[in-house]
Amino acid sequence: MKTNKAIEKSEENILHTYNRFQIVLDKGEGVYLCDVDGKKYLDFAAGIAVCALGYSNEEYKQALKDQVDKLMHVSNLYYNDPMTEAGEKVLKASGMSKVFFTNSGTEAIEGALKAAKRYAYNKAGHAGFEVIAMNHSFHGRSVGALSVTGTAHYREPFEPLMGGVKFADYNDLESVKAQVTDKTCAIIMETVQGEGGIYPADPEFLKGVRQLCDEKDIVLILDEIQCGMGRTGNYFAWQEYGVKPDIMTCAKALGNGVPVGAFVLNEKLAANSLEPGDHGTTYGGNPFVCAAVSKVFDIFEKDKIVEHVRELSPYLEQKLDELVDKHDCLETRRGKGFMQGLVVTGRPVGEIVNKAISNGLLVISAGSDVLRLVPPLVIEKEHIDEMIQKLEQSL
Numbered sequence: 001m002k003t004n005k006a007i008e009k010s011e012e013n014i015l016h017t018y019n020r021f022q023i024v025l026d027k028g029e030g031v032y033l034c035d036v037d038g039k040k041y042l043d044f045a046a047g048i049a050v051c052a053l054g055y056s057n058e059e060y061k062q063a064l065k066d067q068v069d070k071l072m073h074v075s076n077l078y079y080n081d082p083m084t085e086a087g088e089k090v091l092k093a094s095g096m097s098k099v100f101f102t103n104s105g106t107e108a109i110e111g112a113l114k115a116a117k118r119y120a121y122n123k124a125g126h127a128g129f130e131v132i133a134m135n136h137s138f139h140g141r142s143v144g145a146l147s148v149t150g151t152a153h154y155r156e157p158f159e160p161l162m163g164g165v166k167f168a169d170y171n172d173l174e175s176v177k178a179q180v181t182d183k184t185c186a187i188i189m190e191t192v193q194g195e196g197g198i199y200p201a202d203p204e205f206l207k208g209v210r211q212l213c214d215e216k217d218i219v220l221i222l223d224e225i226q227c228g229m230g231r232t233g234n235y236f237a238w239q240e241y242g243v244k245p246d247i248m249t250c251a252k253a254l255g256n257g258v259p260v261g262a263f264v265l266n267e268k269l270a271a272n273s274l275e276p277g278d279h280g281t282t283y284g285g286n287p288f289v290c291a292a293v294s295k296v297f298d299i300f301e302k303d304k305i306v307e308h309v310r311e312l313s314p315y316l317e318q319k320l321d322e323l324v325d326k327h328d329c330l331e332t333r334r335g336k337g338f339m340q341g342l343v344v345t346g347r348p349v350g351e352i353v354n355k356a357i358s359n360g361l362l363v364i365s366a367g368s369d370v371l372r373l374v375p376p377l378v379i380e381k382e383h384i385d386e387m388i389q390k391l392e393q394s395l
């Protein structure tokens with residue numbers, strides 16, 4: 001068993017901020033991962049909604065290799081073509097106006113908050129604005145992103161964080177309205193809450209928040225880091241609601257495993273927020289990561305990934321619903337497309353996740369009682385069947 005040794009060695013060196021599952025992953029092919037002892041896993045976690053194209057996609061790998069041979073990094077003091085191309089593709093998919101590439105989702109949130117604050121500052125001629133965020137939200141672990149993350153026990157040890165943040169209840173328009181003051185500059189939320197337990201926004205709620213933002217000239221920031229990039233059957237989850245954010249954040253599947261995120265602005269924010277000198281990053285949007293982003297969009301188009309999610313989702317939902325009907329420990333299913341949650345009752349969700357892992361299936365949890373399924377977007381029917389069979393074995 002190489003696994004035990006490898007885990008022991010890791011714990012000697014790596015700061016213990018995660019209670020990791022007791023496996024050491026080594027390589028991947030398609031929608032399967034393999035650990036250091038050669039055990040194979042069907043992957044319905046995808047590195048937490050990152051590896052949309054699965055593993056070892058030849059075209060993707062070749063594009064990265066080519067870019068490594070050509071040029072890995074230049075400073076943002078200079079232009080580079082891969083960034084321009086990747087930017088063009090993000091804007092085409094989103095219908096937004098301007099993009100800023102970051103190194104992670106968290107940093108995309110930081111940039112979005114700064115852009116919203118800068119917009120209000122430009123308009124009012126002074127600072128001191130507030131942000132409304134949602135209970136049970138997750139936006140990241142840096143000080144700014146943590147300030148708008150709606151789980152108190154993540155925040156408390158690190159307070160005081162960014163000031164001026166108020167929390168409202170997701171899918172409760174009145175509770176959002178109750179937090180609005182004349183200092184409110186932004187409302188930030190996930191279009192589908194991920195870490196909090198897979199809660200899609202109610203259409204009336206999202207439309208109501210958009211209308212509220214329009215009336216008061218409040219910036220609407222939609223966090224699409226987990227639910228974006230085709231996962232819900234649209235490039236971005238908000239696209240099926242008939243609303244559009246002022247700022248969108250994106251990351252996770254954007255680079256399919258290369259560390260990259262983005263905040264994306266509509267025309268109004270692009271013209272009236274961050275100015276030269278206001279924001280920057282050393283790595284963000286370098287040629288290497290942008291070659292990845294660019295190729296991800298090419299493969300999405302060529303292989304019709306978004307359409308594939310839309311076509312296969314009803315089958316996934318049907319199979320999961322059948323499972324819920326059959327098993328008392330599953331209360332209900334929530335989700336959209338390939339972002340699904342099963343609410344577990346009467347036993348710890350971690351127990352099922354661990355059983356699934358020993359049965360060769362990677363799934364994760366969300367919130368306190370939700371089993372989360374965020375597979376690579378390239379899964380086929382047979383993988384859904386295999387997942388159901390392995391999950392059933394684990395219940």
Ligand SMILES: *Cc1c(COP(=O)(O)O)cnc(C)c1O
Nearest residue numbers: 104105106138139140194225226
């Ligand atoms: C993962 C996630 C983040 C943070 O992204 P990182 O790349 O881990 O910094 C922010 N928002 C949402 C909705 C996420 O799922």
